[in-house]
Amino acid sequence: MIIDTHLHLINRSVLRYPWLAGVPALNRDFSYEEYALEARRVGVERVLHMEVDVDPADIEAETARVEGLSRQPGSLLVGAIASCRPEDEDFPSYLARQRENPFVKGFRRVLHVVPDELSEGALFRDNIKRLGGTGLTFDLVVLPHQIAKAIALADLAPDVQFVLDHCGVPDIKGNAEHPWREHMSEIARRPNVMAKISGVVAYADPGSWTAEILRPYVEHTIGEFGWDRVVWGSDWPVCTLGGGLSTWVAATHALLSGCSVAERNRLLSANARKLWRLA
Template sequence: MEFIDTHQHLILRDRLGYGWTAQIPALATGDFGLADYHALVAGRGITGTVFMETGVDDADYRAEARLVAGLIGAGGMLGQIASCRPGEAGFAGWMDEAAGLGTVGFRRILHVVPDDVSQTAAFRADLRAIGRAGLSFDMCFLARQLGLARDLARACDDQVLVLDHCGVPDIAGGAFDTWAAGITALADLPHVVCKLSGITAYCAPGTATVALLRQWVDHVLASFGPDRVLWGGDWPVVNLGSGLPGWIDMSRELLAGLSEAERFAVAQGTARRVYRLG
């Protein structure tokens, strides 16, 4: 099983600001660059990557995309999901520029802004512009916000939307039922797909195992179906859970019961379709 990693972050502190890492000791210092990533995945079946915007400081989000554009094509990087600010001045101009930067989709992290940001008419109008351009939008919501995600998806029903990190379930707290209901409701919308990523970081420290994750992953697969699930590594944030090599190994085990075609869909087929990777 060879994976396309659709959620590859980089932290390059000498060029960009990452204020969000300051309170996370494992990520607060040092760089996390391409050489580090490739050393971790060597021989582990990563056949390509898609860079995911890393939540840089607001002043730097365009600089990040411009910097990453120069890395695409090297070391298996197939494209980037660039940060954007739907509903804010200058959005259309940024979309036009980003089209020339190897952009295969956009994201705005929505759990770090007020809940009503994604509910405004201006935000949704700009989101639909992304869809008209044939690009996907990655939705980053917490489990408590899955209703907001569904409202947004219903308002933008003619484009592909990707729910990152399985909707950020509270695995450590065992809060399965409410999260599962939200996932089921979102999966009823055929233009929404789910990214299998990040979830080991939501386990209590040192507890992430295949046995613990099984019911959460199985619910995602049963709700969306493998053709609407894609895989991501979420490095280096995954270091807060299993680490990237551990997550790759767990993913193989968690997907082992699927058919060959279904495993291919999750590992890379859905990603190729959603992000137009060929």
């Protein structure tokens, strides 16, 4: 089975997404029904929704909407990684509300679209530390040159479980393995960081990438973190920029062709089930 740990749903009639205006290819609705039809065909059996950087006023509405979809008969949705603003004074009260909801499995604050100084602020860091002991994870999405910022957060909050999205967002199209490769080796030394093998097709040349072009980036990530510290995600619909869900799943299977059944199962489902306590 496959547990997709990184699904985005977009409904512009209900929620506001300020960033979509700058990405015309994604500036439309992407529904659960559209995703689920394809996901079932490729073997996805459970899904975590990943926040979509909605307008701050819509953060809790986004989680509520996804939770409503999870109650539909046969829904694949089993939890949400919710948006958050650790730089805000009211984060503790927001965290308290989310802790009362078992559907919320963790949080993310997109860091590559804000000044680097944001994650270095005392309030931001103190609030991230509040996640320690809660069982709630924090997803890190940064560009390769910002991985040092992610390392700093992991070091400052050793009791918090972090998940580094998209293999550290390598510039595959530019064939830029350095210094991404060295940064990935360094962050992998932190036992409180896991890596997400997700959506890297979006960072390759959409007209010419192959599994072999992706391989150095995926294999280095798995090699540094180990099979017990990696999870899989589609990053749908962002992955449509590089071919789509079915294409990414096919590429994943090609990349895992020489792996053992146990290794494959850890990446595709077992690690996610353990990390987020999924039934």
